[in-house]
Amino acid sequence: MDLIESLAVKSEQKILLVVIDGLGGLPMKDKTELESASIPHLNKLAGRAGLGLLTPVDVGVTPGSGPSHLALFGYDPVKYDVGRGVLEALGIGFHPEPFDLCARANYATTGPKGTLVDRRAGRLATERCTGLCELLQKEVKTIDDVQVVVRPGIGHRFVVVFQGPGLGDGLTDSDPQHNGLKPLPVEATGSGGAKSARVANRFIERAAELLAGQKDANFVLLRGLGLPPTIPSMRERFKLTPACVAAYPMYRGLAKLVGMDILETGSTWESELNTLRKHWGAYDFFFIHFKETDKAGEDGNFEAKQELIEHFDEEILPLLQALKPDVLCITGDHATPAVMGAHSWHEVPMLLDSVYVRPTDSREEFGERSCVRGTFGRLNSVKLMNLLLAHSLKLRKFGA
Amino acid sequence: MDLIESLAVKSEQKILLVVIDGLGGLPMKDKTELESASIPHLNKLAGRAGLGLLTPVDVGVTPGSGPSHLALFGYDPVKYDVGRGVLEALGIGFHPEPFDLCARANYATTGPKGTLVDRRAGRLATERCTGLCELLQKEVKTIDDVQVVVRPGIGHRFVVVFQGPGLGDGLTDSDPQHNGLKPLPVEATGSGGAKSARVANRFIERAAELLAGQKDANFVLLRGLGLPPTIPSMRERFKLTPACVAAYPMYRGLAKLVGMDILETGSTWESELNTLRKHWGAYDFFFIHFKETDKAGEDGNFEAKQELIEHFDEEILPLLQALKPDVLCITGDHATPAVMGAHSWHEVPMLLDSVYVRPTDSREEFGERSCVRGTFGRLNSVKLMNLLLAHSLKLRKFGA
Numbered sequence: 001m002d003l004i005e006s007l008a009v010k011s012e013q014k015i016l017l018v019v020i021d022g023l024g025g026l027p028m029k030d031k032t033e034l035e036s037a038s039i040p041h042l043n044k045l046a047g048r049a050g051l052g053l054l055t056p057v058d059v060g061v062t063p064g065s066g067p068s069h070l071a072l073f074g075y076d077p078v079k080y081d082v083g084r085g086v087l088e089a090l091g092i093g094f095h096p097e098p099f100d101l102c103a104r105a106n107y108a109t110t111g112p113k114g115t116l117v118d119r120r121a122g123r124l125a126t127e128r129c130t131g132l133c134e135l136l137q138k139e140v141k142t143i144d145d146v147q148v149v150v151r152p153g154i155g156h157r158f159v160v161v162f163q164g165p166g167l168g169d170g171l172t173d174s175d176p177q178h179n180g181l182k183p184l185p186v187e188a189t190g191s192g193g194a195k196s197a198r199v200a201n202r203f204i205e206r207a208a209e210l211l212a213g214q215k216d217a218n219f220v221l222l223r224g225l226g227l228p229p230t231i232p233s234m235r236e237r238f239k240l241t242p243a244c245v246a247a248y249p250m251y252r253g254l255a256k257l258v259g260m261d262i263l264e265t266g267s268t269w270e271s272e273l274n275t276l277r278k279h280w281g282a283y284d285f286f287f288i289h290f291k292e293t294d295k296a297g298e299d300g301n302f303e304a305k306q307e308l309i310e311h312f313d314e315e316i317l318p319l320l321q322a323l324k325p326d327v328l329c330i331t332g333d334h335a336t337p338a339v340m341g342a343h344s345w346h347e348v349p350m351l352l353d354s355v356y357v358r359p360t361d362s363r364e365e366f367g368e369r370s371c372v373r374g375t376f377g378r379l380n381s382v383k384l385m386n387l388l389l390a391h392s393l394k395l396r397k398f399g400a
Numbered sequence: 401m402d403l404i405e406s407l408a409v410k411s412e413q414k415i416l417l418v419v420i421d422g423l424g425g426l427p428m429k430d431k432t433e434l435e436s437a438s439i440p441h442l443n444k445l446a447g448r449a450g451l452g453l454l455t456p457v458d459v460g461v462t463p464g465s466g467p468s469h470l471a472l473f474g475y476d477p478v479k480y481d482v483g484r485g486v487l488e489a490l491g492i493g494f495h496p497e498p499f500d501l502c503a504r505a506n507y508a509t510t511g512p513k514g515t516l517v518d519r520r521a522g523r524l525a526t527e528r529c530t531g532l533c534e535l536l537q538k539e540v541k542t543i544d545d546v547q548v549v550v551r552p553g554i555g556h557r558f559v560v561v562f563q564g565p566g567l568g569d570g571l572t573d574s575d576p577q578h579n580g581l582k583p584l585p586v587e588a589t590g591s592g593g594a595k596s597a598r599v600a601n602r603f604i605e606r607a608a609e610l611l612a613g614q615k616d617a618n619f620v621l622l623r624g625l626g627l628p629p630t631i632p633s634m635r636e637r638f639k640l641t642p643a644c645v646a647a648y649p650m651y652r653g654l655a656k657l658v659g660m661d662i663l664e665t666g667s668t669w670e671s672e673l674n675t676l677r678k679h680w681g682a683y684d685f686f687f688i689h690f691k692e693t694d695k696a697g698e699d700g701n702f703e704a705k706q707e708l709i710e711h712f713d714e715e716i717l718p719l720l721q722a723l724k725p726d727v728l729c730i731t732g733d734h735a736t737p738a739v740m741g742a743h744s745w746h747e748v749p750m751l752l753d754s755v756y757v758r759p760t761d762s763r764e765e766f767g768e769r770s771c772v773r774g775t776f777g778r779l780n781s782v783k784l785m786n787l788l789l790a791h792s793l794k795l796r797k798f799g800a
Binding site for chain 2: 369
């Protein structure tokens with residue numbers, strides 16, 4: 001039990017954690033996306049709230065969505081490693097149980113001698129992928145005493161989950177990473193994975209038999225095979241009753257991994273806000289996720305990201321006036337600067353509002369450079385939970 | 401393998417790390433050495449670069465050159481302990497192999513009863529030291545199956561290196577630290593050092609016999625006996641192809657410990673700059689070392705340190721224009737405030753220039769107090785490598 005867990009107690013106060021995905025940016029001309037945006041409500045909030053900068057994982061480290069969200073939830077993202085297979089399963093809305101072996105799979109094309117001609121089977125259409133997955137699922141329901149779940153993803157990608165006794169972790173990929181090579185057998189790197197490897201290879205064989213008549217998608221590759229990490233829940237660790245409002249499956253999945261209740265919601269931000277309003281009485285911790293900013297950043301669309309932040313700003317005020325959270329935190333999971341068109345290692349602006357925030361000098365704006373001077377300074381994301389719990393009076397005094 | 405090692409990949413981009421030894425200072429009147437200096441080029445750089453402050457080892461800890469440089473190279477200086485014997489060997493340009501037992505040695509004077517009369521033998525002249533070392537080297541080439549290397553230093557100081565099988569670490573000093581006491585035998589603190597202790601004591605005996613006719617320098621004391629630390633190279637850890645340009649042997653030695661190629665160079669800064677230019681195409685990481693500022697600081701000469709920084713400023717611009725490093729970092733290994741006349745624990749100004757730096761407010765100067773407000777905030781030196789690698793796109797994304 002770590003220090004914060006040992007001090008956590010229940011309180012009446014409610015915490016609202018708002019994650020604007022990929023919020024951190026870099027200047028196009030002189031200002032970042034956030035600094036360029038017209039955000040009167042966030043700026044007004046920043047005037048009374050405390051500001052700071054979050055480092056998602058470590059100095060200079062560019063995080064994926066998995067580690068960066070686990071850190072915001074108070075979990076050391078290096079300790080709790082969510083593998084690619086599990087993340088992919090979460091991403092299509094499949095919530096694996098503790099000993100479900102998950103694999104990121106894709107259709108591929110092999111030539112007459114069994115070498116890979118196209119590792120992505122010409123990036124086949126999603127409809128086709130769905131059809132092939134239905135075929136595989138229908139024909140391969142079990143392998144020995146192991147249930148097999150096959151679920152389509154986007155394009156050539158899909159997910160396979162193996163459910164049964166004795167499936168261990170520690171497996172190699174079957175993808176040799178280059179065309180012209182033969183697919184590899186899945187191998188166990190330790191003794192615990194022997195059965196898993198056998199079952200995975202048997203699945204690959206069965207799939208090849210079933211896909212033999214297909215011109216392009218005649219083979220499957222498995223990568224990132226692994227079990228979900230064993231993670232103590234936020235309930236256990238922080239004595240919270242937590243809920244997640246997220247339109248995208250992966251974020252719901254990550255929230256489920258740490259034991260949040262996943263609230264039913266629609267695909268728009270407005271729908272998420274309505275869901276939050278509806279359930280506000282029933283929980284003391286809410287995580288709500290705003291996705292579109294990250295996409296705009298990844299598309300390299302500075303203006304779109306700026307406008308999405310402005311859109312966010314317009315809707316946040318009535319929500320806060322209605323709900324009056326005791327502790328409000330608005331931040332991002334990582335930076336996705338439009339000028340880079342990708343996630344990056346840069347720090348993420350953070351705003352924390354509560355009656356217990358110690359103010360800094362003057363009226364501030366919410367932006368990267370004002371956060372450099374913020375009252376909270378620089379913080380690893382994993383420590384944000386300490387602040388959320390402290391400001392909601394959910395941490396006992398340490399020592400006498 | 402730590403997180404950064406696991407993420408490191410090769411990229412085309414080049415990193416230039418410029419270390420101005422003892423850069424950090426304290427004000428004489430109102431401004432530090434750096435803040436007093438007229439440095440138009442560094443100030444211009446600071447206007448577009450990011451600033452920060454480095455803590456060499458830990459808050460309040462005054463570091464020697466060994467730990468402070470290892471930290472800048474990305475090595476935890478507490479974990480990788482370079483003993484005094486090894487440092488002294490590096491300082492005279494001797495590069496010990498992995499199992500070479502190195503000792504910091506000095507001539508001493510003992511009286512008729514074998515007690516120490518002068519632990520430094522009247523600080524004898526370097527020429528005399530050199531002569532005595534030649535004598536010892538000629539007469540003591542081996543002890544059993546161990547080769548003995550004797551190399552003169554400055555004044556009464558010299559270095560002894562023992563090379564042979566089975567020489568372990570963990571040895572006490574023979575110097576009792578006070579005149580009037582008898583020299584101590586070297587003792588092994590663990591079982592691994594038994595042979596080392598025997599050989600070291602035999603060397604001391606042989607030296608005493610050979611020096612018996614000397615009036616003052618009739619004995620030798622050995623301190624800081626130890627093997628070089630086993631350090632994985634920068635090539636292995638960070639996938640870098642690193643080179644060192646340093647006029648002083650100790651810095652070359654420290655760079656060699658972490659696997660840098662040591663480039664031949666002359667004794668002046670101009671010569672170092674020429675060396676850098678000449679080899680610019682062949683490496684993707686360069687460490688270049690500017691020594692004189694530290695000396696001026698240790699001499700308590702505020703004005704000289706200020707002028708040396710101005711001299712540095714004059715020569716840096718043409719170099720950068722010629723080489724155009726993708727990532728440039730100008731910083732120090734530690735502070736050597738002239739008003740203290742010694743190394744100190746104060747943080748060290750750091751400037752990092754790259755297209756991916758997130759700017760802060762306005763045109764900045766390069767100085768201690770502007771660095772307090774810098775975009776990088778405060779950082780342990782050992783984390784600087786994370787930033788250098790990130791900004792040169794040499795770190796993969798962590799997780800998905």
